[in-house]
Structures are given as C-alpha cells and as structure tokens.
Amino acid sequence: MANTAVVFKSNYGATRKYAMHIAHALEAELLDMDRVKKFDFAKYDTVIYGGGIYAGKVNGIKFISSNAENLAGKTVIIFTTGLADPTVAKNAKDILKSLNKSLPKELMSKVHIYNFQGGLDYSKLSFLHKRVMSMVKKSIEKKCEDERTDNEKGILESYGKNLDLTDMATASPLIDYVKGLK
Numbered sequence: 794m795a796n797t798a799v800v801f802k803s804n805y806g807a808t809r810k811y812a813m814h815i816a817h818a819l820e821a822e823l824l825d826m827d828r829v830k831k832f833d834f835a836k837y838d839t840v841i842y843g844g845g846i847y848a849g850k851v852n853g854i855k856f857i858s859s860n861a862e863n864l865a866g867k868t869v870i871i872f873t874t875g876l877a878d879p880t881v882a883k884n885a886k887d888i889l890k891s892l893n894k895s896l897p898k899e900l901m902s903k904v905h906i907y908n909f910q911g912g913l914d915y916s917k918l919s920f921l922h923k924r925v926m927s928m929v930k931k932s933i934e935k936k937c938e939d940e941r942t943d944n945e946k947g948i949l950e951s952y953g954k955n956l957d958l959t960d961m962a963t964a965s966p967l968i969d970y971v972k973g974l975k
C-alpha cells in the first residue's frame with residue numbers, strides 16, 4: 794500500500810520491531826522519526842504512528858498532535874508499545890486518557906488506537922531511564938504488597954532483566970483494518 798506510511802519513534806527497539814512488521818505486511822513506507830527531517834503528508838492517505846509509552850505518555854506523540862491540519866482527511870492510526878498489558882481494561886483506559894490529553898479533540902475522535910506489549914532491556918537503558926526505573930521501583934516497594942497493582946508487581950519482578958513481551962501476532966487487527974480500507 795504505497796499511500797500508507799508507518800512512522801515510529803523507538804528508544805530501544807520494541808516499537809521499531811512492530812513498525813517494521815506492520816510496514817512489511819502492508820507494503821507501506823517505513824519512516825523512523827529520528828531520521829526523517831521533513832514528512833511529506835501529501836504523499837499518504839493513511840498515516841500510522843507508533844511510539845513507546847514513557848511515564849504514561851506516548852513517545853513522540855507531538856508528531857500527530859501538532860499536525861492536525863496536515864492529517865485532515867487522512868486515516869490516522871496510532872499504536873503504542875508498553876510494559877503494561879493493554880488487554881487489562883485499566884491499562885488501555887490509561888493510554889486513552891493520556892492520548893486524550895495529548896491530542897486535539899477532533900483528531901482524537903477520528904484516530905484508531907491499537908496498544909501492544911513492548912519490552913525493556915535494563916542493560917541498554919540510558920542513565921536517565923535507569924534512574925527513573927529505579928525511582929519507580931522504590932516507590933512501589935514503599936507500598937504494602939496487597940496495595941500493589943498487577944502492573945507494579947510486574948515491574949518489580951522484571952526489574953533489572955531483559956524483558957521482551959513483543960508479540961507480532963497482536964498487530965494483526967491493525968494490519969487487517971488497514972487492508973480493509975479502500
């Protein structure tokens with residue numbers, strides 16, 4: 794699908810992996826936000842944007858939020874990757890809330906959102922991200938065990954490890970949706 798672009802921002806590769814898979818399945822153009830200087834909106838009918846979730850926010854979402862005019866009349870799809878399991882209703886709701894805050898109302902009402910599980914390899918984290926995760930761990934540890942959410946328990950269990958929760962099969966609904974567009 795030549796008129797489809799898959800744009801992504803990925804710090805450690807999880808989002809890139811999904812973006813590559815989706816672009817390949819759709820024969821779409823793959824664009825790394827960190828390398829693209831100017832995005833030619835006129836070239837595409839469908840724009841798919843993917844970013845990891847960092848402290849509740851979608852990485853690089855400004856690409857979508859600040860281009861409402863350029864995206865008018867196009868199909869806009871956002872996919873996120875995160876450690877939290879998006880099949881848990883509360884987690885999906887949190888992502889929706891965050892996107893609601895980031896995106897203008899009109900754009901929000903027309904975007905299609907898909908959430909996937911990502912990964913985290915502690916050995917590859919930047920100094921800053923290591924510190925953030927260490928602070929998150931400490932704040933979870935301060936809570937009584939029965940007050941911790943499943944998500945928080947997961948963060949403690951996986952702390953310091955190389956966690957890959959990516960599953961390309963979960964991207965199929967997104968791919969099928971775009972294939973179904975005329």
Ligand SMILES: Cc1cc2nc3c(=O)[nH]c(=O)nc-3n(C[C@H](O)[C@H](O)[C@H](O)COP(=O)(O)O)c2cc1C
Binds near residue numbers: 805852875911912922
């Ligand atoms: C500092 C930091 C904060 C994070 N915050 C969240 C979060 O709020 N929710 C979540 O589900 N995952 C969170 N993650 C996990 C990332 O979203 C996950 O690893 C994602 O797949 C990374 O994608 P990328 O490597 O393509 O950037 C965080 C990771 C780091 C390092």
